[in-house]
Amino acid sequence: MANNSTMTIASAVALSGVSKHFGRVRAVDDVTLDIPAGGVYGLLGPNGSGKTTLLSMLAGFLRPTSGSIALLGQSGPTGQRDALQRTGALIGGPTFWPYLSCRDNLRCLQGTYATGGGDAEIDNLLATVNLDGDAASRKFRACSTGMKQRLGIAGALLGNPSLLILDEPTNGLDPAGIIEVRQLIRSLVGENRRTIILASHLLNEVEQVCDRVGVMAGGRLLYSGPVAELGAPAQVAIRTTDDALAAELLAAGGWELTAQPDAGLEIAAVPGREWEITRDLANAGVYIAEMRSTGGSLEAGFMEVTGGPERLDA
């Protein structure tokens, strides 16, 4: 397989109006998406939002009902096939032959994919995912969940692909394993500016690992852009002894009231100046009963984009 990881491509993935229907179920509905080459793109969404279906279409396992897909700048059946030769995927959990050792599983895939690289590549990959030594000779069925997941990542990395698709790679891992895999994912980007698409329903995972994020719910793509821009503006929510007077005082003091819920106030926060709210109100004889920060996190942004838990449950 040609190593085209240094090829300069503007878009690693370009989807145009892609839908996938299973009978009446619209698993993916009219998704148009452009993922720039290089970096980690997070695909965020609750279970059943269509993430895995979308990734399966990218990996060529599912055919879209409608729309077009361009991978690594190539589209059409032949182009997509060429691009898929430079695409590693771990979707729906690691799948290997249980009676073969970790090393033999990789050898088998390497031989089948004809990626070349030989034993040196396999040794290198096993070391990269911490499966060298005795672990390499362990049968897949005897591996722990974490080992299986890491072997799945190693399998996806065979042939040094330019595009890596990882579907919930930290599923079933213990906390130490999760940290390890996240660090591994970040380190993989550094090599040759590889593009990694990471699907997850873990907000903190996406926040820590990804540069850009797409949010899916109900099969639709609701947001796509930098992670930093998804987070809603930080706010301070307060309840006071006299909310009406507090609202007047804060407005007069130049504070921006973003909402006035039934009980309490929400104020656009200015980092480092929250204490001034306490001072201004206390000076006027209004005392704060409760004060907390809201928004400003990916979680808040995600909830805003998806319409909150009620809409996700619908």
Added chain:
Amino acid sequence: MLDAAQAVALHIRWEWFRLSRRPAFRVIMGMVAVPVILILLVAVLVRNAGAGYGLPAEAFPFLIFLALNVVGPFLAVFLTAIIFSGEYGWGTLRALLARGCPRWQPALAKLLLVGIVLVVVWTVSWALAATVGLIAGSPDGQLELPFGAAEGWGAVAARFFGSLPAAIAYMSLAALLCAVSRSATFGVIVAAAILIAESTVYPVAILIAEQVYEFPLYKYLRWTLRGAMSGLAGNDEISSWHFAPAALAYITLFCALTLAIITRRDVSGGNG
């Protein structure tokens, strides 16, 4: 075309890498080897039972033919189940089809590999039986074999290798059932049930039709899968070569449908 052939050859190579390491494959091969060796052993021992009990040399492979004729299709079905079961059960079909691999390539490689294994089983069995026969056979052996033994090496060889396409046909039927159901368990159970039903229902139905209704049902069952395969193995009054086109048509149809289904279908979730 050449690239595709090379790709299929590569798939066959790595398919063999996996199959040869599967415990179930070794067990099945052992289950074939043991009866073959036992039959030959008994045939050799009969030679010492007394004057006139020895078998002529070509009777040794003929005895193995009788066994393979019955066991062969089951062997083919089980081998097919083994070679397809992992990919559906473990979800490894996705691993095989990653990197833009055309879906028909690994499927064709599987079919070809089972076919190759069957050819090897038949060839090795023939070579073993013929060798033992040449060493231990009695030129004046008079022991009569049942089921209308073929006379002469040529006739024995024709019947022996005429039973191979039957195994290949049932292999392709089992593969089709696996592909349709995406379940090797379903494929092997249904294929084995068809085999058993054919070998038990057909003779009874033919007998009843002839004895009760004086109707030559066998003439109409002749071109069914079982009938054609049986005819190809020399078990019909018509020359076995007449059944070759029918056998080829069955094998081609089953294999083509299998490849078409695997190629057209999405590879979903864990069950391929």
